[in-house]
Amino acid sequence: MTNTNKNETNFNQKDVEEGQELSVIFKKRENSAKKTLRNDLKDDGAMVRLGTLILKVRQDFQIKKISSTIGRKFKLNEINKNVQNESVWLVENLDTARSMMKSSKKGFTSVESIRNAIRIADKKKNQPKEEVQEQPTKEEVVNETSNVGTFSVPKELLSASDIIEEAFALRTLNNVDLEDFIQQFKTMVELELESVA
DSSP states (O other): OOOOOOOGOOOHHHHHHHHHHHHHHHHHHHHHHHHHHHHHHTTTTTTHHHHHHHHHHHHTTTHHHOHHHHHHHHGGSSSSHHHHHHHHHHTTTTTHHHHHHOOOOOOOOHHHHHHHHHHHHHHHHHOSSSOOOOOOOOOHHHHHHOOEEOOOOOSSOOOOHHHHHHHHHHHHHHOOOHHHHHHHHHHHHHHHHHOOO
């Protein structure tokens, strides 16, 4: 006897076709993003060229941050600041980014996702394998003193929903774009799942 619910077999054919069409559209978008990123990682790729230009301008003018006057002259003011920052990071970490891209099974769709993957890989590499972190007892958690402005163990252990609420509150506080936040979250989940597998 199967546990098939009657509602699970009565599909609206138009909705099924819509879902199939959307699946194709989003798969094409993802493949396009991966291809764009592969091209950006080449020596003549747009992100590498942008990062190289920004670093050269900073060096030529002996500045750490490009002023709006200089930015307008080079038309950098027309390029999103996040893209500028990502391109500089990419140039400074190009070899690592390329090797991470080659070693990935699924591929990456953005510089930020590569950056997160490298950060996680470095964290795991620096953590001793023999050391097993023990979960604090409730008494230790309750007795922990709070230092305002610094991270400390909470008085009570947080639930998954509490952690997610906190993450969304931080996203709002820091004016992080929701779509970018969700994409980064998905990337972190995928990397975590890969490391467990």
